[in-house]
Amino acid sequence: MKFLKKLFKFIIIFFGLLIIVLYLTDTDYLIKAVRTIYMKGHTTAYLEDYKEFDNQKIDIATPLPWPNHKNYNSVKETEILSDLHKASGSIAYVIIKNDSIWFENYYDGFNEDSKSNSFSMAKSYVSGLMQKAIQDGYIKSLDQPVCDFLPAFCEDKAAKMTVGDLSSMSSGTNWDEAYYSPLSITTRAYFDDDLAKVMNGLKMETEPGKSFKYASGDTQMLAMVIEKASGKKIYNYFENSFWKPLGSENTTLWQVDSEDHDLVKAYCCIASNAKDFARYGKLFKNHGKWNGKQILDSTFIAKSVKPRFNDGPMYGYGWWLANHADKDIFYMRGHLGQLVIVIPEDDLIVVRLGHSIAKATGDAHSPDFYTFIDEAYEMMEK
Secondary structure, three states, X not given: OHHHHHHHHHHHXXXXXXXXXXXXXXXXXXXXXXXXXXXXXOOOOOOOHHHHOOEXXXXXXXXXXXXXOOXXXXXXXXXXXXXXXXXXXXXXXXXXXXXEEEEEEXXXXXXXXXXXXXXXXXXXXXXXXXXXXXXXXXXXOOOOEHHHOOHHHOOHXXXXXXXXXXXXXXXXXXXXXXXXXXXXXXXXXXXXXXXXXXXXXXXXXXXXXXXXXXXXXXXXXXXXXXXXXHOOOHHHXXXXXXXXXXXXXXXXXXXXXXXXXXXXXXXXXXXXXXHHHHHHHHHHHOOOEEOOEEOOOHHHHHHHOOOOOOOOOOEOOOOEEEEEOOEEEEEEEEOOOEEEEEEHHHOXXXXXXXXXXXXXXXXXXXXXXXXXXXXXXXXXXX
16 A cells, blocks of 8 residues: 555656646647547547537538539449548549539548548638738738838848748748657647747758748648738637638537637637538639639639649649649649649539548659549449
């Protein structure tokens, strides 16, 4: 009994000292990481982790349900696709042809209205909000200096950084895109309750606007610029610019760092469903027009889905880019394989949400990405 008491006392003292050390070293965000992710059996963020964080609700206006295609769900999934869904843990797979639902299926207890984390698909929305802010007169152009809005980036190389550099992933900062390291800035940003403080601590590594380097921090800074320029909270601006006008059917949630600071995790973390995510893909497929109304400038749309840098042919302004089977493709992409794939040539959108995806290869795209496309075509040819 004495041994157990001593052991219990030792454990309490150990964890007490550990917590003190975490606070003294400014790594106390790890407490939240352990509580919300690791103690729940995960090694990284997961699809329903939004339930563990503070969120802001985003409302709908008049829902506009997608029409069903005349061949709606008339064909079963191919064996290859079915096997991939099982192996990778898909929760949703939707094929939209000519702006109508051609096929949809849901898995693992999820349904058409189930919420799941968008992860980095949110970046495409934030890039669009940047353009909306330009159209609304809050931001002058893609070339306006970030320094005009964020004083922490007004010296030396940082002074040359533009709003467009943030959207095209070329800020030149020392952001480290590491999802599985508990000590990376990516992890800190996900769990810290003062995200602006984290972002303002970034340092310059290279000259901005010269080359592509994928960095979630760029999108977070872009959201901070938009809020400063517009005087609006990003989640409110998003609601009124896209979520309501595009006829979304479900309210959604956008994670914030904390109730006190109320800054969205702009590089990720919109909790919604496949068919509502797909609406944004349709907006870009249709050159920024929705039901006859020009929501985003078509010139910006064209610019967004073309690479800015020779060393980054896989990325435009907020969108991933690919060419497959001689078809130009642009797509929204998120951690663990969240995908809204747009193939304008065939008036086609393919959405896949799920728990995992094969790692990207040398061309920066996952082999599963290609399979989700190929098997959609295989189904439509039956």
